[in-house]
Amino acid sequence: MLAARWHGRYDIRVEDVVPRVPRDDEVLVKVHWCGICGTDLEEYRAGPLIIPTDEPHPLSGRMAPLTLGHEVVGEVVRAARDGTGPAVGTRVVPDVVNGCGQCWWCLRHEEGLCPSVCVPGQQDDGGLAQLMIAKARTCVSVPPGLPMETAVLAEPAAVAVRAVRKVPEIIGAVTLVVGGGTIGQLTAQAVLAAGAASCWLVDPSEYRRRFAEAHSSVRACSPGDLDAAVADLGAPGLDVVFECSGADGQLTRSFDLVRPGGLVVAVGLGSGTQPVPLPALVLGERRLVGSAAHLWDADVAQAVRLLADGRLDAADMVTHQIPLQDLVTVALPLLSQPDPEVLKIAIDCR
Incomplete structure (x- = not known):
């Protein structure tokens, strides 16, 4: 072969x-x-x-x-x-x-x-x-x-499904996905399929932003417009941020964006280390969880179902x-x- x-x-x-x-x-x-x-x-x-x-x-x-x-x-x-x-x-x-x-x-x-x-x-x-x-x-x-x-x-969709499963309070949540590659696009759609109230996706690429909005109810913005978009949400702000880019500085940025008591899910895997802002983590009681390896029965099987019934476009x-x-x-x-x-x-x- x-x-x-x-x-x-x-x-x-x-x-x-x-x-x-x-x-x-x-x-x-x-x-x-x-x-x-x-x-x-x-x-x-x-x-x-x-x-x-x-x-x-x-x-x-x-x-x-x-x-x-x-x-x-x-x-x-x-x-x-x-x-x-x-x-x-x-x-x-x-x-x-x-x-x-x-x-x-x-x-x-x-x-x-x-x-x-x-x-x-x-x-x-x-x-x-x-x-x-x-x-x-x-x-x-x-x-x-x-x-x-x-x-x-199905395999990248299973990565998205697992990331969403890390959020027990996803129903009704106000969410943001950082990074509009394949994993970010699928995560944003899986977030909405799981019952989140809304989801924003941020990416510097106009093509990826247009793709996200054309294929789901995701709202997309450029990094330069993100602060204004989050401010427009009003209190309490973002419940969950999924960091799917792995780009330098984005994990720290996610802590700046998520509300006190909120959750950051680290999905993107960068090449180096990124600092975690301890005051935001400790004093704001924010939470950080990693998500990577999927399970065949819980994540891959669910990803196939979501692809088959069109909940993931x-x-x-x-x-x-x-x-x-x-x-x-x-x-x-x-x-x-x-x-x-x-x-x-x-x-x-x-």
Whole structure:
């Protein structure tokens, strides 16, 4: 099969490889589409960041070179030998958060916090390939009415769903999403789908602001207009701020924006550290929570349902569809350019 494999910084090769034989509890998936995530791009430009290079990962036994890609949708072509999971022909979104199954976190169904967590595309072979091996029991079925070209957004949508689940008082909340990339757009829509009273999205790109307003009831503004927009809300102000950009200074800015007693959900992952203003945190009794690794049954399954019933209007978020063979020559250069009209690039692996 063809697979896009990371060999080193600025060294990704689409090459012919032989997939390993699936274990008894694994399925073999024919990949239809695989989205490119910011983590894929960062491994290309600045890696190794997460990819093991010095010794094999303790769970997967894999190290570079390995196949990238964790935003996957495809069709089962070989079922699990132990009888678990979907049958041959089932369209699935393979979950990509695998824990050891034995540690304190895994026993609490918090596999994303497992000290040995293994994500295909990062610590194991992923889905930027014609075939992918996945855990059978954590594959989520794609309903008949959901196009595969939209279902490829299930993994980033699961990130949004999990971020919203971190807010127990979301119903009736006044909210703001910082950052209008794919995750920010999906988070803003998931916030409204969960029952928030309103949601603003702030982004410097006019294209992304127009996209947000065209696809939901989100109101959008530029960073320069944000203070005035928040002031117009009146007391008490913003209940929740979702920081989805990871940009320098935005976490501190979120504390300036959220009301006393409010909540900041950190979703964006920047490259460095950001200060947290202790007076705003302590004296204002504001709260800060991180959100990252999704669960297949609580987050991925819900993301698929929201995409299927249209509560997440995500079809147009895939702005580019590029064949696997052109990943290095077309897709990666496109992502590397500061083009505001690129949201999600989906790679055609069929």
